[in-house]
Amino acid sequence: MTNDISDVDITAFSSLPQVDQTARTPNQRRPRFDGDVSELPDRACWALQQLLTRRYISAEGDADLYSWVLEYRALLSVRLSELDLMLRVVEGGYEMGGVAFVEQARYESARGAKLLRREPLGTYDSILALHLAQMSRAAGGQAVLISREEVHGLFSGVLNDVDRDTVTFSARIDAAIARLAGLEILRKTRDDEDSYTVSPVINAVMTASVIAELQQQFEMLLSGGTSPDRNEQETALDG
Known part of the structure; x- marks a missing residue:
């Protein structure tokens, strides 16, 4: 016997958890080396390394790296701010499409250490x-x-x-x-x-x-x- 749809209780549907249709299928991260305990995805780690060692990353010359910076921008900003560094991203309006670079935060600190010691x-x-x-x-x-x-x-x-x-x-x-x-x-x-x-x-x-x-x-x-x-x-x- 088929139940009429009017007999189905639909009020409980509102309490069901919402599904994020844009979420990626989670993949188990494999350590890159013995002792690797990072919680960041590999691409975020690589982008962070490049930001700390290069003067800037451009969408023109480093499309992949630049896209990873944008993808993990919030996470990278947190990691950098812990080191008194600031992530700067200038999107669009340029020939290369966008630029990302790191600046030293400027504030008075009795114990802070300047990490960006590039040749001036x-x-x-x-x-x-x-x-x-x-x-x-x-x-x-x-x-x-x-x-x-x-x-x-x-x-x-x-x-x-x-x-x-x-x-x-x-x-x-x-x-x-x-x-x-x-x-x-x-x-x-x-x-x-x-x-x-x-x-x-x-x-x-x-x-x-x-x-x-x-x-x-x-x-x-x-x-x-x-x-x-x-x-x-x-x-x-x-x-």
Whole structure:
């Protein structure tokens, strides 16, 4: 005998547990090595390792890593904050699609230890990064092309009490170019080894506050008030 649907008690259905249709089937995690007790998935661990050892991860150059950062963003932020580090993710609006990097949290602590001890940018490195960031922002999303000669021209008004001879002064500028090329902020063009395109990643890692601070220091250098040998800057490029 078939029961009429009107005889079925449907009031109990509301108390049944809800099923998350988007949830993934849980997989048992296997230790990567003897003594591995991590609670994070392997991809989250690998993303965390790269964030701690690299200056930035871009969607353009590291699509998989960047997608893992986004997927495990909340978990990674917790792990990093335990180390007084902050995860910065700038999504979209750039040629590479997005950028992720880590910054040292700035606050007064009697017992805290600074973990991001990367080599800071020198004065000329910072000045060049400042100019490139300003040029990139002014371009409004368009590609910025700059030659070695034009980079040298950016320093034409600099006065200081150390680099009085032209050879030493020029060498410092070339060293700054090489440094930012090593950071992939400057990228050599295929047609001319002395021409570079400016990676739009600089818009993400050079915040407005960093630019303002470097601008003040650059103006001091223009007046001859700062020595390149005695003043090194730590920008967002170095965490």
